[in-house]
Amino acid sequence: MVRGGIYIVNVAGIGDKSEKHSCNGGNGVKEHNGAGATELKKYDYQEAINISGNGSYNYGLLAVLSLSLLGMGIDIFGFSVIVTGSACDFQLELWQKNIMLSMPFVGPIVMSIAWGYISDTQGRRKALLIALWGSFLSSFISAFSPNWIILALLKVFSSSFCSAVQSVAYALLNESCTSAVKGVYMLIMTSVLMLFVLSYVVPAYYILQLSFAYNIGFLTFTPWRLLTILLAAPLGISAFFLHFYYESPKFLVNAGREELALEFLAKIWTRNGKKDKYPVHKVVLHEELSFKTQDMHILKSLWLQTIPLFKPPLIWRTLQLFYLTAVIYGTNNSLVMWMPYIIGAFTSGTNSSTSDGSRSLCSILRSTANISSVVDSTTCSSSIQFHTLLSGITHGLVFASITLVVSKLASWKKLLMIMFLLIPALSSLGAIFNQNNLASLILFVGMTMTNLCMGVLFSYYVELYPTSYSGMAACLGVLVARFSGLAGVNFLGSFVMMHCTMTFYVFTGYLMSGVIVALFLPPDIKPKEV
Structure with a gap:
């Protein structure tokens, strides 16, 4: 039986007395029988994965999962440049563009629950492989879409698959790394995700300026089709290399497949450069084990999982x-x-000889309405503007750098969450009263710092739930994220143009309520080295 995390083993031939034996910090036990003594070591899962070490296996897994997360961001949000590039080929009207731009949000809403179920019952790696290959193939095929309707439908399929990546990648990384580095690695992975805007804007800016058109029989291959294939590449590359990595051993222990979990732990140990034999022979998980679903109706199983x-x-x-x-x-x-x-408005304002540097953020936002509405109706342009390129580079470098720097504070998750909600709240409040052009831009960047919470947020989804339910919780989190993002774009994004000051007050209150809720997160605990 278990008391206080120490295993008590009855010793044969000594009545009901128990004897405690510890090895490796009190985690091992010795069992005795009448013929002699045999040693049986039992380890908690986190101790077992800590012993496997941190080395080339973990570095490679971090790289592959980071690329998969970057591919997901490009696939969902990079569709905006694909719509721009295909506008002339398909002679898109405004209502058609709006429908197409909403398609990447439809897939995650439809499939998030299903991915949570697959992740918790079939495995993290299996769910991720299906998601990555499915998303890559859908995106690749969409490059040959004969019309805008097919392109939009294929984007629904693509985003349906890659909606699993954000939650499942964090789960697989968290369960495959030592406690000393997993927090750092999850923030490093998030810093790579912050490069997603840069990763699709830069190639789009240059490729969409090309003018080639090749007739391949059933369609004309133009620059936006080449761009579509290029933007799908990270999904396919990460899917290919993921085949060289293992299922989460923690998932396997939870599913009752301890022998396979020990086999993978031993392989991780070896790939991390250890020469001797992996010392763990028994792994236990101090939580509710996964229930069996083989003889259960799929809907009942899904219900019990949720x-x-x-x-x-x-x-x-x-x-x-x-x-x-x-x-x-x-x-x-x-x-x-x-x-x-x-x-774009900031750069045009600072370059203007009449500008005195006195512009509030609200006045800059109102000026963007004029920028976005000036379109030459006599020509069709499939290229993107220079200020969009500049925006993508700025967004990627600033937020990736900040996330990489704060990864050193990965053990202070609660503090980071509060800080990156408080800074946007104070920036929103400051933007109401500020009248300086440069300060307005800085405050706007401060308001968008909530995206630095993403890695910390999904680490909580993985760590605060039992293994049997963490995948479902994280995938439902993705569902809430996409719903919230869609609502923010369609409601708050338009409201800010008509009632800018009021919107900033609402942002301040909304973000401060998030700070209050974050105060009730579990206290930070510094991980211990093995």
């Missing part, structure tokens, strides 16, 4: 994380859409 998240004791944690997700993604998505226009 409902515990909304019952005590998990319901309060679920509501807390869902609210933080809504705050982070709702505010961030509604503001990021304006970044290219803000930078």
